[in-house]
Amino acid sequence: MNVKFSVIVPVHNGEKYIDELMSHILEQSQDMETSPEVILVENGSEDDSAIICDRYAGDYEFVSALHFGKIGAYNARREGMRAATGDYLVFFDVDDGISEDLFSELEDYISFFHDRGKRADVILYNAASYDNRDKRLFDFPFEENKVYQDKNDFYEIMQRNDSLNALWNKALSGTLVKRIIDQEDSGAGPEELLNHGEDLLQTAQILDLAVSIAFLDRILYYYRENSEGLTGTYHSEALENQARAWSAFESFARRWSGDEYKEIIDERKTLTCCISVSKLIYSRLSGAVIKRELTAMLEDPFYKQYAFGALPDWAPEEDVFVHALMKDSQPLKKLLSSSRSNRFRQAVKRIIRRK
Numbered sequence: 130m131n132v133k134f135s136v137i138v139p140v141h142n143g144e145k146y147i148d149e150l151m152s153h154i155l156e157q158s159q160d161m162e163t164s165p166e167v168i169l170v171e172n173g174s175e176d177d178s179a180i181i182c183d184r185y186a187g188d189y190e191f192v193s194a195l196h197f198g199k200i201g202a203y204n205a206r207r208e209g210m211r212a213a214t215g216d217y218l219v220f221f222d223v224d225d226g227i228s229e230d231l232f233s234e235l236e237d238y239i240s241f242f243h244d245r246g247k248r249a250d251v252i253l254y255n256a257a258s259y260d261n262r263d264k265r266l267f268d269f270p271f272e273e274n275k276v277y278q279d280k281n282d283f284y285e286i287m288q289r290n291d292s293l294n295a296l297w298n299k300a301l302s303g304t305l306v307k308r309i310i311d312q313e314d315s316g317a318g319p320e321e322l323l324n325h326g327e328d329l330l331q332t333a334q335i336l337d338l339a340v341s342i343a344f345l346d347r348i349l350y351y352y353r354e355n356s357e358g359l360t361g362t363y364h365s366e367a368l369e370n371q372a373r374a375w376s377a378f379e380s381f382a383r384r385w386s387g388d389e390y391k392e393i394i395d396e397r398k399t400l401t402c403c404i405s406v407s408k409l410i411y412s413r414l415s416g417a418v419i420k421r422e423l424t425a426m427l428e429d430p431f432y433k434q435y436a437f438g439a440l441p442d443w444a445p446e447e448d449v450f451v452h453a454l455m456k457d458s459q460p461l462k463k464l465l466s467s468s469r470s471n472r473f474r475q476a477v478k479r480i481i482r483r484k
Contacts, residue, residue: 130236130239130240130243130244131162131163131236132163132215132216132217132235132236132239132240133163133165133166133214133215133216133217134165134166134215134216134217134218134219134232134235134236134300135165135166135167135168135209135213135214135215135217135218135219135303136154136165136166136167136168136218136219136220136221137168137170137206137209137210137213137218137219137220137221138150138167138168138169138170138209138220138221138222138223139170139172139202139205139206139209139222139223140169140170140171140172140174140178140182140205140223141171141172141173141174141178141199141202141205141223142174142175142176142178143174143176143178143223143224144174144176144177144178144181145224146223146224147169147178147181147182147185147223148181149226150221150223150224150225150226150227151167151185151192153226153227153229154167154227155189156229157229157230157231157232157233158191158232160233161232161233161236164191165191165215165232166191166193166213166214166215167185167189167191167192167193168192168193168195168209168212168213169182169185169186169192169193169194169195170195170197170205170206170208170209171194171195171196171197172197172198172199172200172201172202172205173197173198173199173200178223179194179196182194182196193212195208195209195212201327202327203327203330203331206220206296206327206331207310207313210306210309210310211310213303213306214303215303216239216302216303217235217239217252217300217301217302217303218300218301218302218303218306219231219235219299219300219301220296220297220299221297221350222297222352224353225259225297225350225351225352225353226259226350226351226353227349227350227351228347228348228349228350228351230349231349231350234254234345234347234349235252235254235300235345235349238252238343238345239252241274242276242343247276247341248276248302248341249276249302249341249342249343250301250302250304250305250338250339250340250341250342251299251300251301251302251305251335251336251339251341251342251343252299252300252342252343252344252345253269253271253293253298253299253342253343253344253345254298254299254300254344254345254346254347254348254349254350255267255269255298255345255346255347255348255349255350256295256297256298256348256349256350256351256352257348257350257351257352258351258352258353258354259351259352259353259354260353262348262351263348265346265348266352267292267298269286269292269344269346270282271344272344273343273344273345273346275343275344276341276342276343277341277342277343277344278340278341280336280339280342281385283336283342284336284385284386285386285390287332287333287336288382288385288386288390288393288394289390289393290397290441290443291329291397293332293336294328294329294332295328295332295352296328296331296332296335297350297352298349298350299332299335301335305335305338305339305340308338309334309335309338312334312338327370327374329374329375329378330374330377330378333377333378333381334381337381337384337385362408362412363405363408363409363412363414363422365422367405367408368401368402368405368426368429368431368432369429369431371401371405371431372429372430372431375394375397375398375401375431378394379394382394393441395435395438396438396439396440396441397441398431398435398438399435399436399437399438399439399440399452400440400441400444400448401435402431402432402435402436402455403436403440403444403448403451403452403455404448405426405432406423406426406451406455406464407447407448407451409422409423409426410423410451410464410465410467410468410471411468411471413475416465416468416469416472419465419468420461420465423461423464423465423468424461427460427461436455437455437456440452451464451467454467
């Protein structure tokens with residue numbers, strides 16, 4: 130079966146990574162009967178990303194570069210989905226990597242189901258970290274070679290933890306994407322203009338509208354921890370974006386399961402507050418800026434409602450530590466002290482590296 134893939138790549142200040150990702154895509158395209166449609170959605174970059182995207186679009190007829198200004202990751206992917214014409218869409222982040230046989234593995238799997246008269250709206254596959262490519266990131270409880278139409282297990286995981294959130298380990302059928310866009314055009318889709326929490330919303334909508342889901346337990350994607358990326362550093366709008374994302378997500382959760390997982394979702398909101406605080410106090414911002422931003426965060430309505438609740442039992446150790454500081458009788462003082470200690474340690478490390 131000949132499958133046409135559309136590749137959606139949001140690009141924001143990705144000049145250091147575009148060539149590497151494109152080289153892997155172009156190399157695989159040489160062995161494909163139909164070249165993948167590559168859509169680079171340049172998203173208000175301040176470096177030379179726009180120029181590089183346009184260069185690839187000029188050199189290869191199956192590559193296009195779209196420019197919309199700083200519309201956010203959510204809308205960047207949405208615009209790519211609107212422009213796509215493939216049988217299946219895949220989503221890459223510009224600073225990540227892909228397996229050398231990603232397209233062939235997916236095409237074989239799609240053909241496997243096609244030969245049996247079946248089709249999956251979503252093909253979920255596994256991933257690894259960029260620097261440890263042999264260890265699976267996810268231990269999903271799903272079987273291969275099976276099309277799931279009962280989605281309750283997927284709904285439960287989506288509400289319990291964030292292991293299903295990413296779009297970069299999913300291939301979506303063109304028919305599912307059309308339903309997503311049609312829902313958005315009707316005004317019934319989730320909120321837009323989010324740079325933080327957008328994966329939570331997009332994946333919830335995907336699961337909600339999908340008729341069938343299949344799982345391929347192959348490592349086809351390599352996720353890079355990028356401290357300079359959009360989600361790797363502190364952004365003042367992050368907590369507000371996350372609050373809106375959680376509010377919209379709860380409408381999905383209530384429809385799927387009522388209030389069965391409300392306590393767990395509230396714990397994840399508490400973790401969201403911890404992550405926001407951690408990114409701020411351990412950022413490279415000046416002490417004065419950190420104090421100003423932290424003072425404002427402690428008065429944020431979402432923070433005041435959820436920051437002091439219980440954490441999920443799988444919360445990272447750093448966030449557990451920060452959570453204890455947040456619950457102290459003098460949280461501002463304790464958090465700023467931890468921030469100063471961290472800046473001192475980082476300064477010492479930089480001095481040692483220069484020697």
